[in-house]
Amino acid sequence: xxxxxxxxxxxxxxxxxxxxxxxxxxxxxxxxxxxxxxxxxxxxxxxxxxxxxxxxxxxxxxxxxxxxxxxxxxxxxxxxxxxxxxxxxxxxxxxxxxxxxxxxxxxxxxxxxxxxxxxxxxxxxxxxxx
Amino acid sequence: xxxxxxxxxxxxxxxxxxxxxxxxxxxxxxxxxxxxxxxxxxxxxxxxxxxxxxxxxxxxxxxxxxxxxxxxxxxxxxxxxxxxxxxxxxxxxxxxxxxxxxxxxxxxxxxxxxxxxxx
Numbered sequence: 290x291x292x293x294x295x296x297x298x299x300x301x302x303x304x305x306x307x308x309x310x311x312x313x314x315x316x317x318x319x320x321x322x323x324x325x326x327x328x329x330x331x332x333x334x335x336x337x338x339x340x341x342x343x344x345x346x347x348x349x350x351x352x353x354x355x356x357x358x359x360x361x362x363x364x365x366x367x368x369x370x371x372x373x374x375x376x377x378x379x380x381x382x383x384x385x386x387x388x389x390x391x392x393x394x395x396x397x398x399x400x401x402x403x404x405x406x407x408x409x410x411x412x413x414x415x416x417x418x419x
Numbered sequence: 420x421x422x423x424x425x426x427x428x429x430x431x432x433x434x435x436x437x438x439x440x441x442x443x444x445x446x447x448x449x450x451x452x453x454x455x456x457x458x459x460x461x462x463x464x465x466x467x468x469x470x471x472x473x474x475x476x477x478x479x480x481x482x483x484x485x486x487x488x489x490x491x492x493x494x495x496x497x498x499x500x501x502x503x504x505x506x507x508x509x510x511x512x513x514x515x516x517x518x519x520x521x522x523x524x525x526x527x528x529x530x531x532x533x534x535x536x537x538x
Contacts, residue, residue, distance in 0.1 A: 303428025
């Protein structure tokens with residue numbers, strides 16, 4: 290008798306909510322990528338603005354292009370995260386249909402690593418430009 | 420059965436929710452970094468004697484450091500929750516979350532102090 294009871298409920302019971310959760314996760318990735326892009330843009334453009342201002346009045350001079358390099362690296366990393374998370378979205382989508390979802394960690398590790406390295410670079414840059 | 424026992428779909432949603440929570444922490448870290456950077460750089464532009472000129476740089480460094488701590492702490496939190504979701508019982512870790520919130524609180528207080536300093 291009891292062997293007839295399925296070990297798991299049919300996938301249709303939670304299938305819709307799983308797909309919607311997967312979609313929310315993709316959107317969270319996109320928001321994170323956009324935030325990283327914004328951070329990179331602010332760092333790059335603000336450095337440019339400060340250099341211009343230093344030329345006009347007696348503001349402390351900015352080391353050339355450090356802001357631009359950090360900013361461009363952040364924007365590049367955000368594009369990579371957006372692409373990786375989209376690939377993951379489609380992989381998870383297929384896994385949800387099969388009922389064989391496997392959690393990953395690579396993209397999360399990469400996102401945290403990029404953010405922490407960028408933060409440390411930013412801190413070093415702030416401390417160096419007294 | 421892996422997960423908290425309500426079926427494969429619940430386990431899947433638990434993992435996806437964990438990813439979103441991690442990303443939310445990382446975004447908060449990024450915001451603190453941006454506030455710290457802007458504060459440090461704007462301080463140099465203020466005229467002598469203004470509070471932002473005096474406190475902008477140290478507060479900016481503190482805010483950016485808090486951002487690095489929050490973003491870095493998101494990874495062990497993610498991996499811990501990921502392992503717990505696979506096990507039958509999920510035990511929340513209020514102390515670890517509290518430590519993150521304290522780091523975040525330091526950043527927020529600094530950000531508010533900066534807002535006050537620009538008056």
